[in-house]
Amino acid sequence: xxxxxxxxxxxxxxxxxxxxxxxxxxxxxxxxxxxxxxxxxxxxxxxxxxxxxxxxxxxxxxxxxxxxxxxxxxxxxxxxxxxxxxxxxxxxxxxxxxxxxxxxxxxxxxxxxxxxxxxxxxxxxxxxxxxxxxxxxxxxxxxxxxxxxxxxxxxxxxxxxxxxxxxxxxxxxxxxxxxxxxxxxxxxxxxxxxxxxxxxxxxxxxxxxxxxxxxxxxxxxxxxxxxxxxxxxxxxxxxxxxxxxxxxxxx
Amino acid sequence: xxxxxxxxxxxxxxxxxxxxxxxxxxxxxxxxxxxxxxxxxxxxxxxxxxxxxxxxxxxxxxxxxxxxxxxxxxxxxxxxxxxxxxxxxxxxxxxxxxxxxxxxxxxxxxxxxxxxxxxxxxxxxxxxxxxxxxxxxxxxxxxxxxxxxxxxxxxxxxxxxxxxxxxxxxxxxxxxxxxxxxxxxxxxxxxxxxxxxxxxxxxxxxxxxxxxxxxxxxxxxxxxxxxxxxxxxxxxxxxxxxxxxxxxxxxxxxxxxxxxxxxxxxxxxxxxxxxxxxxxxxxxxxxxxxxxxxx
Numbered sequence: 001x002x003x004x005x006x007x008x009x010x011x012x013x014x015x016x017x018x019x020x021x022x023x024x025x026x027x028x029x030x031x032x033x034x035x036x037x038x039x040x041x042x043x044x045x046x047x048x049x050x051x052x053x054x055x056x057x058x059x060x061x062x063x064x065x066x067x068x069x070x071x072x073x074x075x076x077x078x079x080x081x082x083x084x085x086x087x088x089x090x091x092x093x094x095x096x097x098x099x100x101x102x103x104x105x106x107x108x109x110x111x112x113x114x115x116x117x118x119x120x121x122x123x124x125x126x127x128x129x130x131x132x133x134x135x136x137x138x139x140x141x142x143x144x145x146x147x148x149x150x151x152x153x154x155x156x157x158x159x160x161x162x163x164x165x166x167x168x169x170x171x172x173x174x175x176x177x178x179x180x181x182x183x184x185x186x187x188x189x190x191x192x193x194x195x196x197x198x199x200x201x202x203x204x205x206x207x208x209x210x211x212x213x214x215x216x217x218x219x220x221x222x223x224x225x226x227x228x229x230x231x232x233x234x235x236x237x238x239x240x241x242x243x244x245x246x247x248x249x250x251x
Numbered sequence: 252x253x254x255x256x257x258x259x260x261x262x263x264x265x266x267x268x269x270x271x272x273x274x275x276x277x278x279x280x281x282x283x284x285x286x287x288x289x290x291x292x293x294x295x296x297x298x299x300x301x302x303x304x305x306x307x308x309x310x311x312x313x314x315x316x317x318x319x320x321x322x323x324x325x326x327x328x329x330x331x332x333x334x335x336x337x338x339x340x341x342x343x344x345x346x347x348x349x350x351x352x353x354x355x356x357x358x359x360x361x362x363x364x365x366x367x368x369x370x371x372x373x374x375x376x377x378x379x380x381x382x383x384x385x386x387x388x389x390x391x392x393x394x395x396x397x398x399x400x401x402x403x404x405x406x407x408x409x410x411x412x413x414x415x416x417x418x419x420x421x422x423x424x425x426x427x428x429x430x431x432x433x434x435x436x437x438x439x440x441x442x443x444x445x446x447x448x449x450x451x452x453x454x455x456x457x458x459x460x461x462x463x464x465x466x467x468x469x470x471x472x473x474x475x476x477x478x479x480x481x482x483x484x485x486x487x488x489x490x491x492x493x494x495x496x497x498x499x500x501x502x503x504x505x506x507x508x509x510x511x512x513x514x515x516x517x518x519x520x521x522x523x524x525x526x527x528x529x530x531x532x533x534x535x536x537x538x539x540x541x542x543x544x545x546x
Contacts, residue, residue, distance in 0.1 A: 050418050071424075072417035082418055090411035101408045105420025107401040114402040163420060 001064050003028040003198055004049075004167060009058035009068075011044055011222075018044040020222040021058070026167075031189070031199045033213030033230070035206070037242060040219040042202045043085055046169050049200075050082045051075040062167070077105055081160035082169035085202070087152040091145035095136060095155055098144050099127040102162035130158045134188060150181040157188070167198045174205040186212060210234065218242065258380045262448055264488035265383035266441050271468040271480040272390045273437030278466070279475035280403065281430035282410025283332065284341045287348030288465045290328075291435035293457025295321040295442020297355060300367040300452055310373040310447060317443040318436045325435020326428045333424055336413075348459050355454035366453025370446050383444055390437055394477050397433070406430050410475070460502065467505050471512055473519030473528075482521055 002025035011019040019041045026032050034042050047053040049060060051072035060068040067075055081102075090098050100118055103126060107113040131137040134154040139147060144155060153173055160168055170189070174182045182205065189212055193199060203209040209216065210230040218226040218233060220242040226233055233239055274288045299317040302308040308316065328347050335343050355361045374382060397403040405426045408416040417423050446452050468487045473479020491501060518525040 052414060052418070071422070072414075073420050073422045076418055076420040084415075088412055088415040090408055090415060092411060093407075097404070101404055101416065101421070102419040104401045104404055108405055108421060108426075114405070115396075115400050117399050118401045118404050119399060159415075159419060 033209040033216040036219035041222040079166040081163040081165035083156040085171040089144035096140040267484040269441040271484040275480040277434035281406040287344035289461035290351035291438035295439030299443040321439025322436030326432040329431035368451040473522035479521040
């Protein structure tokens, strides 16, 4: 049984097929890369997995349980966390408070537990540890909107990790990062995998995605056009066509 | 001791403070803009008045009943608000205000245009003042507890970014309804006090203009902060007394004030990023510095 199984998943936006009968699966502990030109449906796929969008057709099973009808917070509780391509921090909160919101997932369901104080030393300490793990603990007191882009992205990862996820969806985590920043992030992603977290990585930075992923799925116009090891993808003529062929036509 | 006039104004301001705190929970913390808060106040007042006059329920028993019933109706009315955001939510809440007011006005059970009179206050005016003061303090305590709780954190995360909150494990529907339930429950408390203080209520007391006044209080004082809600309620509660000679222009003054604040101090007088608190923080830091170095 696959850890995450996506089967014949389709999403129509008013007649536009953002995803068209997409099939793929993810094994536990794997890093799966998803690449494709802009508008290929990559972020739509994340939005469906994380419950922000309902699929028009198809199913998603997580550890054998269907999740495509669940709400975003239920999917978060089930252990699927994500980040956003364009960062979505709680802008006016401090960095620490951003992480605390996600730590609260354990306390929100019960009336009594949600009435308890959130700024207890134990919770704050746990949030600090998460910030240290991704390397933004120095900014814990800063207001999130004032952070440089690279740190905003790392903050989002810390917030996602606060859900104690078994599956992490990273939407272009390398975009806009300096070389050293993206190297550090690649190191973090590998460490998370070693800790047993499965990861789906949407990324335009080909070097990074080829280095990190064990398998890669290529989307184009909502259709899976290729799937395989980084080596297979690199030499796949259809992939080269999707990326480069069109540029030739423009030129 | 305070004179009768001062006490009357103080009780009114106390009721306004409770209203401002309650709207601040819905709009300031949870970020759900409500332009119909007077509806919840009215539901509380009518519930309290009916319990007192029709069923002879005493003040202290009517109090928890009114709060519970208003909170329940508030959460039911929140359901149409769940599907809409921002400007559409504002319009929906205006609609709720008009519908609720029309029900009070046209359904005979609610006394129609005559309203409901003959509510008997259990207190003398000065005891009523102390009772109101205690309720204000209880509301402040509840507010302080709320902002320090996981629930308060969840509410504020909805205001910051609903999508990010949802994927962080916050049940959006549950916590929006919770905000409306707590906010309308406290508005019910304000309605209970108002009905027993005035001893006569009518639908006119709870119209859309009243909702704007309550919203103006928290915007003026500093939306999303307790101190702002209190200060706004005090200032806009006292203002009609001071400006009695120009009462006809009250709406004009409120409107002008709102535009002025939005332009120059969108965080309100005491908002976290507003001028006064920033000056205060600087002064406090400089004021403390010598003490630290000296001791």
